[in-house]
Amino acid sequence: MDWMNSLAFYIVIVSLIGNLSAQTVVPPATTRTVRSTQTDTEPRIDGRLDDAAWAQAVPVDGFLQREPVEGASSSEQTIVRILHDDKRIYISFRCLDSDPDRIVASRMQRDSELHEDDNVSVILDTYNDGRGGFFFRTNPAGAKNDMVLTDEGRSRNEAWDCVWRSRTSRDSLGWSVEMAIDLDQLRYAESKDAVWGINLGRGIVRKNERTYLVPPPQSYGFRGGYRTSLLGRLEGLGELRQKPRLQITPYTLGGTDREFDGLDPTEQSTLNGGVDLKYGLTPSLTLDLSYKTDFAQVEADQEQVNLTRFSLFFPELRDFFLEGASIFDFGETVSVRGSGGGRPPTLVFYSRRIGIQDGNNLPVIFGSKLTGRNQGFQIGALNVMTEAKTFIEENTEKRFVTDTGLLLDGEEAKLTNRLIVDTLDVDVVDSLDVKRTNVSVIRVRRNIFGRSNIGFIATNRGPGEDKDYNRVAGIDVNLSFFDAAVSLKGWLAKSWTQGQSGDDIAGSGEFEIRRGSFEFEASYLDVQKDFNPEVGFVPRDDVRQYKVDARLRPRPKHPKIRQFSLGPEFAYVTDQNDLLQSSEFEFSAYMNLEIGDWIGGRYTRRFERLDESFEVHEDIEIPVGDYTFHGVGFNFFPRNARKVGGRLSYQLGEFFNGTRHRLSSDVSIKVTDRFTVENTYGLNRVSLPAGSFLTNQITSRLLYSFSPDFFVRGLVQWNSARKIVGSNFLLNYRYAPGSDVFLVYNHAWDADSEIKQRNRSVQLKVSYFWKR
Known part of the structure; x- marks a missing residue:
């Protein structure tokens, strides 16, 4: 199906659905109502709140705690004002603080994990049906975070990149925020007297306190702050209409790519371009078209070590x-x-x-996507x-030498009747035609x-x-x-x-x-x-x-302990003839301290039936049989609001017919609000009758932000199991809303008995965002 047929097919689908009857949805009950004031004068967005336009708005305060004391008044006052015109909605926060020197702002990069800093957030349920909405958050350093919420907030699309402005400022009384969100970036139902769902939130990290206009129940868990089924009402928006939305983002990409695999290293220079188009077919349906879709700026996958029989799962980036x-x-x-x-x-x-x-x-030659409601x-x-392509890769593989001089691979050596007299490492060139x-x-x-x-x-x-x-x-x-x-x-x-x-x-x-x-x-x-x-x-x-x-998850009345979390898990797996293949029982218990740290441990009992042997590590196999093994683990997750944060996990116990020790640690050092160093280390020490081995996996990431719209990132990874070292450097400058410059450098090495280059590339990508 080519792109013309795809477009026609989507339009037919929209037409058919549009003729079906609507499902009436009853909005959830709400507890607070706030008003937006229409303005003829756009407020200046600089974070200072001194623009005269804000005096027209009705102030909103009275935030209530979700944590630590559910339903209690916020320990610090927050005042919000909301304005709108025919192009944007404007929201300001005045966050008073009794100890402004202890305000936490350690991130400046866009789409950072801002819940680890002091922050303010906004949820806009533009259909007022409790099923989803748009989420915006910023911290005192000016970093921005946005996402689309669906399934009542249980599902979060953090890749959504809204065009909106936000500026912050700090003074002796606290900090302030001004936001300007373009209405053409949102989907909403047209109405003569629009009412949206809304929630406003503030995090005060040093107190481990989270307050809201409408606080979600603590029973909703950590992700409760994203829930859209319990919101306030935003009135005063008046008549809302949507004009046809069109966004076009062309890009140009140039660079070089050198491959060291194969007998003859190759180098190729490229200069090409593409375009992304986004068009609003209706107020609630958006068509995305992409020609020569490019992912040059996407970070490399996090390295993983696989000690199972099954495929690894990597997240989409x-x-x-x-x-x-x-x-x-x-x-x-x-x-x-x-x-x-x-x-x-x-x-x-x-x-x-x-x-x-x-x-x-x-x-990717061409991509099209239709989403909405x-x-x-x-x-x-x-x-x-996707285009056809041939990949060539040179690997070093072990060969088994027979008494007659034949070279056999591992599978052939298992089946041969010949005497194996020696082993050799040989260079093998593999090709993959896609x-x-x-x-x-x-x-x-x-x-x-x-x-x-x-x-x-x-x-x-x-x-x-x-x-x-x-x-x-x-x-x-x-x-x-x-x-x-x-x-x-x-x-x-x-x-x-x-x-x-x-x-x-x-x-x-x-x-x-x-x-x-x-x-x-x-x-x-x-x-x-x-x-x-x-x-x-x-x-x-x-x-x-x-x-x-x-x-x-009980909450004891103890000054040092906020919550416990404990309970069992059980999984039982059979084949289609109901013969047991594997099972696992786990009991874990964790304690959340009042300062925000989590500490706990777990016990596991596993059973695995192997109908075929499998290679758990190079030249080490676990034979056919039934295995029952036990283990214990310890976890410590300190509150990441500190200058030095992270997590630590240690497990030990039986592993099939041997033993395994596993250590995993993440350490984040927030040097300044501009500079962060993140290190991840994973270790497996396994002892089996067939042999022992040690794996190491190290990831080091450096982030430096010159401003919320300009940052550099360096990444180095080493995986001893895959015998590979990789590095990635990214410079990203957003020179205008939605328009970016990316400079990307990648370098990979094979790390076997000697270090050999695998490939390296450098690419420059420039995109320009235009909308009507």
């Missing part, structure tokens, strides 16, 4: 796929704590299957075409019963230059009862792959209770052996999995 990604979610819920040994989720759609093949990036429906459609591929995804969700939905998904990996195909279709339902305290979720999907038939269905059901300090989850997953979503992620097929997770 590319903005084109991240923006609006939540509508395409279909499959298992991603558990925060990762029960079942941290097994990745089974997903029908996993965007990293597009444009990435065995760790190599494929050129229409009369009770949430809609997502995606079409991407053909042109087209991927399409259609996703529709229908809101029902106020806070529930049903949905459908279809994916297609088209033939391109090849003639094979892979298709998947599925339905899902998400039901919410008793003010979201009880939920039921389920999905069912079937795949069609050329040359395969039968045993190609997968499905899952989940039941969840969250009430006060008690949480309970139970789920069932069934994946048949030939279920094959080639643009999805299936860590394990031919299985049935049962999971139960119970959690108690």
Whole structure:
């Protein structure tokens, strides 16, 4: 399907949906009402609050605590004013502070983790239905953070890059913020007397205090601050109309790329360009088109060490796929704590299957995406075409020498009857031919019963230059009862792959209770052996999995302890004949201190049945058999608001037929509000009858911000298991809203017995943002 057909198809889908009846949604009850005042004079955005326009606005205060004392008045006064005109909405915060010298502002880079600093936030539910909204946050240093919230705030799209302005200032009484948010960046229902949902928040980090206009219940957990099902009302907006929205962002890219793999190193210079276009088909539906989509500025994946039989799961980092990604979610819920040994989720759609093949990036010729909502429906459609490419890589591999002089690889050596007399390391040149591929995804969700939905998904990996195909279709339902305290979720999907038939269905059901300090989850997953979503992620097929997770989070009346979190998890996995394959029991207990630190530990018991041996490390195999092993772990997560923060985790215990010690640490040093050093270290020390080994994984990241719109970042990674060292340097200057300059340098080395260069590249990318 080429891009013209894709565009026509999307327009037909929109037309059909527009003719269907609307689902009436009853807005949730609200507890506070604030007003926006229309202004004819745009306030000057400099963070000082001395513009005369602000005197027209009605002041809002009376913030209440969510933490530490639920419902208590804020210990520091916050005053908010809201204005609007036909182009923007303006919001100011005056954050009074009794000890302004202790205000925490350690980050200046855009999209930083600002909850670790003093900060203010705004949620705008522009449909006033409690299902989602737009989130904005800033800190005293001027760093900005924005995201789109869906599923009542449970899902957050942090890749959304809104064009908005924010400035801050500090004085002897505290700090101030002024925001200007362009209305054409938001989706909202047109109305003669618009009412939006709103929440306003403030974090005072040194007190570990979080206050809100409408404080979400503590039982909502850490992510409660993003929940959109309990908001105030923003009135006074008057008549809101949306003009057709058009944004165009062309870019130019130039650079060199040198590959050292293969017998003849090659160097290639490039100079090309592309364009991204965003157009509002309706006030609530947006079409994105991208020609020669480029991801030069995307940071390298975090290195991981895999000591399991299954594939590693890497998060999506590319903005084109991240923006609006939540509508395409279909499959298992991603558990925060990762029960079942941290097994990745089974997903029908996993965007990293597009444009990435065995760790190599494929050129994206064209991409199109339609996202938004229409009369009770949430809609997502995606079409991407990737170019054909051949990858050549030189590796050093071990060969086994027979008594007759034959060289055999590892698998051949296992099967031969010949006597092995020696081993040799030989250079092997591998090539990977990837053909042109087209991927399409259609996703529709229908809101029902106020806070529930049903949905459908279809994916297609088209033939391109090849003639094979892979298709998947599925339905899902998400039901919410008793003010979201009880939920039921389920999905069912079937795949069609050329040359395969039968045993190609997968499905899952989940039941969840969250009430006060008690949480309970139970789920069932069934994946048949030939279920094959080639643009999805299936860590394990031919299985049935049962999971139960119970959690108690009491808050004792103790001056030093804020909360406990304790409970068991259990996962039980069989094959399709109900023969046990693996199981895991874990009991963990954590304590949240009043100063913000978390400390705790856990006990685990695992069972694994191996029907085939697997290589856990180079030349070290775990043989066929049944294994039961136990372990304990300790975790310490200090509050990251300090100059030096991070986390520490240590685990020890049995590992199959041996032992394993695992250490993981993250250390963040906030040298100034402009300069941060982050270091991650992971160690595995494993002893087995077949041999012992040690793995090290180190990541070091340096961030320096000249201003909120200008920063540099350096990254170095070493993974001893993969025998690779990589570095990445990025300079990003946003010279105008939405317009960027990127300078990127990448360098990789093979780190085996000797250090050898793998590749290096330098690229300069300049983009320009234009909107009408």
